Amino acid sequence: MRRVVWQVLAALIVIGVFSWLIGNAQANLGARNVASGFGFLQREAGLPIAEHLIPYTPADSYLRALVVGMLNTLWVAFWGIVLATILGTVIGVARLSKNWLLAKLMSAYVEFFRDLPLLLQLFLWYALLQGLPPVRQAIHPIAGVYLSNRGLSFPVLDWQTAHSWTLLAFILGLIATVISAKRATRKSLDDGRQRATWPTAVLLMAVMPATVVITLGAPFALDMPSPRSFNIRGGVTVSPEFFALLFGLVIYNAAFIAEIVRSGIQSVSHGQIEASRALGLKSSNTLKWIVFPQALRVIVPPLTSQYLNLAKQSSLAVAIGYQDIVSIATTAMNQNGQAVELVAIIMGVYLTISLSISALMNHYNARIALVER
């Protein structure tokens, strides 16, 4: 009972302090004739944004501009996490390789990129990308691909409704493949017979979507990029700003992830590996079935924290001209001066991203945790 009273008291104090701060801030902002509130979100933003995943023009509202910024943050953070995980895992495993040269090279990689400030690395990558030739002398290795200081341009499929159905078929096939692979594993555990899963996978993920393509007669037309007077038009262009940011985030965070993976693998008792060899498992299967499942329990908690870092580090984007949520919100702040509201929005966005990553990873962690009987 006494504990409850203290808890309630503590909560009341916190709420009291916050409401006093907020109330007083509002009174003072009012007294100083500073407009406040979120009404500005509906007004025309007028600011230009180079990269947008949803349609956007300067005539759109601040709200839409901020959503564009948030999507840009999520976009770079998503690819950053995926690619840094792949690169980091490869490097972490390679660092433990018996090949002396490979192991030392990977150690050098980790030490080098982990010790240099990320901002410096971003400037370096961006400066290197600016060293590429101008549009008129773009590198043109194969038809439709142009590399210049305006970015990498390549052709994309001229998207039709039929392509959407094909994509849907592929996703369904992927889900079905995962389910059937799980079932196969369970059966293997029952009778000890190994089953090949690839024929089902090919059927579901290749043959099924191919059938959809042929039935619907989806045209295969490419949107080809071509140089115009100033920039390259058509196709898809990955901007140097996005690429420098992504590259920087991946290279930097992969060094940390490699260390997390290495320490996780080394935490698995050597006896486990010897035992699996004694059972006659191949070394790839030892890694897959014995080492990784145990290592993951050590890897996932620090990896979660690394993912959070990566998402937050994407806010360095403004330094090299990628328009993320921070970049767009601070520009808006300059136009309408509503710093308190806009910083609250930035904080809300990062809090949501971080809590979502955290929740997903905790859910995953709970699933792979050792179940004690």
Next chain:
Amino acid sequence: MSTNGHRPRNIFNAVACAATLVASVAIAQPRPASAPVAAAAPSVASPTLNAIKARGQLICGVGGDRPGFGFPDARGVMRGFDADVCRSIAAAIFGNPDKVRFVSLTSLTRFPSLQSGEVDIVARFTTWTLTREAQLGLEVPAIHFYDGQGFLVKKKDGIKSAHDLGGASVCFQPGSTGEVNAADFFRANKLEMKPVVIEKMEQMRDAIVSGRCDAYTNDTAQLASFKASIGSAGNDYQVLPEIISKEPLGAFIRKGDQRFFDIVRWTHAAMLNAEEFGMTAANIDKFRNNSNPAIQRFMGETGDLGAALGLDAQWAVNVVKGVGNYAEIYERSIAPLGLPRGLNRLLKDGGIQYAAPMR
């Protein structure tokens, strides 16, 4: 555009900045809703002026990162046009132009710093706009510099007009009125534009030189500053004829302090009048016995202009002695950038800097 400058490097700076604002606003006691306003009485209360006098110095927010406007010299002393605007106000108040403490502000921190009372005045090449005056609780007593936004391109690209820039990549610094002006210009002319928005001036310089963008847009004074900063390579660039905006740049103060407003406004007028009279820092003392009644009033020999502002009778003399007349400030800071004085000439010389009479 004035306004571009360093933006917070990341979320944490932004948060720290907002936290400072909230904390300082929250801690300060709310001002009485109706501050006492005595009409034109010499004893009118000025919280800003009182604080400056009690402290013994003016706290002035400048950019601190742009040569010609606000940039520390080799000994760490803030130099440039903006710095001199602040020195002139210190000279008017204290009779000493050096009683100023300079605070470097970014485009994000400048308004919160002023609103929360961390600085007395922001002289940071900031554009006078309706929103800023009507919504931010700030006001602009005087236009210290008239500018407009233009485009800089490489001569060898053969671009003759901003209307030829359809589809071009355009570089600008974020957080500025210039960003929106450029978007407006391209929209109004139904031209496409690919924005390249870079915060740091060094990265921006590399981007322009390497050809990452086809044009760089900013206030013409900033374009001149860019050309000067890359030495002889600056000759490879030209400014296109179109000026796409009006950029009246002034010093910002908190709204509602009428006495301090008057001091900032009339200090500017004093520098313009001094130029009109031919007074300079070197020759001002020779005007003491001049029989022109306007000059007699200016020198504080007759009338009570100083007392009307709550200042010393010699205040205007102190301004001219401390920093010189308007032309001297201009010659010292902006002329080395190779920028013609243009609109900032006195009205009698064909410009629009117009000295209101001091009487």
